[in-house]
Amino acid sequence: MRRLPLPFTALASLLLAACGNAPDTPYFPLESGRRWTYTLHETNALGEKTETFEITSAGPRERNGETFWLRRNSLGTEYWLKLDDRNIVRAGLRTTVEFEPRDEPTPRTVLPIAPKLGDGWEQPSQPFILERAVPFRERFLHHESVRFALQMKITAVDEEVTVPAGTFKHCIKAEGDALIYVLADPRLGGSEVVVRHTEWYAPGVGLIKLQRVEPLETTQIVGGEVTMELESFER
Helix, strand or coil: CCCCCCCCCCHHHHCCCCCCCCCCCCCCCCCCCCEEEEEEEEEECCEEEEEEEEEEEEEEEEECCEEEEEEEECCCCEEEEEECCCEEEEEEEECCCCCCCEEEEEEEEEEECCCCCCCEEEEEECCCCCEECCCCCEECCCCCCCCEEEEEEEEEEEEEEEECCEEEEEEEEEEEEEEEEEEEECCCEEEEEEEEEEEEEECCCEEEEEEEEEEEECCCEEEEEEEEEEEEEEC
């Protein structure tokens, strides 16, 4: 399973130079040539799984008269990012079977440009690990009927976080949760699942850790936990 699928600057720094220099967003670097390698570990009642994947930054792209900042994961999916007056937003997405990026119906906030304690935003999401166990295994990741919005909030701005790539100081922490309902047992009816999502970003590096918890264990549907940690990065 590979997913994903996700800054201190004055307004003047948002005006991108003609030479294509990236804006100053230390907690979410946009410069071309950056590479992040992550380990993704998932666990639930049906087993455990660990794998690695990469994200690379491909720099600026011009489209429809606007400047976007392109990121690509090791599955070939492209994320088209741009900056509005306050946030880094994901405005488009392109998979390996698409010729052009798809515009997001509503650009989704990834992170505030200048995050401060207490900043909040709404982030569309879907289950990461929630899955049907019987009569066949099926993840809810792509079910349109199970969509929700995480209420994200900056809850810390000076965390020290250790991951395989090292120990990082002065990290920001973003947390969000959502309450969803699933028909976990036809005899007992629907079950509540409190989804909890946490991300840590290090200055000069970007995302270093992500944790998603989706607690549920019934005879038909089980939840679990997904953790993503930075293994290495190249500037």
